[in-house]
Amino acid sequence: MRIVVATHNEGKLAEMRRILEEDLGADAARVELVSAGALGLPDPVETGVTFQENALLKARDVARRTGSPAVADDSGLIVDVMGAAPGILSARWCGRHGDDAANNALLLAQLADIPDDRRTARFRCAAALVVPQAQAGADGMHAVASETVEVGDMTGHLLREARGGNGFGYDPLFVPDEQDGDLTSAEMTPERKNAISHRGKALRQLAPAIAALLR
Template sequence: MSNTVRLVVATHNAGKLTEIRRILTEDLGSDADRIELVTAGQLGLPDPVEDGVSFEQNALIKARDVVRRTGLPAIADDSGLIVDVLGSAPGILSARWCGHHGDDVANYRLLLDQIADIPDANRTARFRCAAAFVVPEAGRDEAPYSIHNENVELGDMRGTIIREPRGEHGFGYDPIFVPYDQPARSGENGGPLTSAEMTPEEKNAISHRSKAIRALTRSIRRALID
């Protein structure tokens, strides 16, 4: 691309790149064409150790690592499920709640067992996303590159935890989470949809990640376009 600025999405997930590109296009209009999005995976960068104690810290760890290695601006996010009756757990441990990383079914089955005796009215929860945008210091021509500015925004998707999973879309805890914000249609049972019963478009319109990244677009425009 000519006359564009490269922005690295600190992920190895191509689906996340597609989602962020859609959000930037919606929010920035034709100006989004001036930003070339690439993933950390496409650049061959390793995943950093995410040893923060909050979503904000882990998002910054990922974005800062990309900037220091490449000298390019970076965007990163970290997200998870917060269940009120569990004192905000599983939180940053959401992806490995069952004791090891990435087993979605084991994670949500353990969670359902832990709150099995909790009445429906008290099974409130929210997905939370922290999105970080980090810009390098200009003028340095070798790694490690310095950081000029950074910004973090939060987005929440509130709802409740049901007792049995429903739906085939999404990932993680989506099959047991019913967002308060719902599309116009109902589920097969006539009631509200879980995140896993929504289409990607329906979920993205209300998701915690979309809200957090949209909140960053003003900073992205100011740093990369204006």
């Protein structure tokens, strides 16, 4: 079964593939994950005001266009002292979408005077699965048959300088709570990060709904 992941980020696709392979077990071999980018699909405008709304918006768009089940996630960093910002604006906090270095630099500048014990934060991920109806309409688009959305959090705190070369986004600044040590998300192996990550938690909750499609 083909499932289209609503992303143009091949790194995110690989991370999702690893997480789902762990949780689907033998069923993983029956799932072909492809990215929306590989299919040449456009990025929908993210008009939602929550992670859940944006995840569903992206998954619906891909499912309606392709007629295949679609998985999408929307995630970001919530900094407590900043009133939950950057939140849904995390990927474009500096004004340009996906400029990780500029986003990190701006965040560090904004937190420069915040003491270490107040630099608490959390990554949040909403993961959505949208299943379309088999028959397309007159416009070539497929109506939605069902949809599911799950949410996962990873709590931690933010450093004053980046560490580590793995991951993406704010990973080099973020030290998760759920570990015996003080590694940033960018210093962890993919397996270690996926075990505790916000995306891992959300996708693991979504895995039973994906598995049900294979039966």
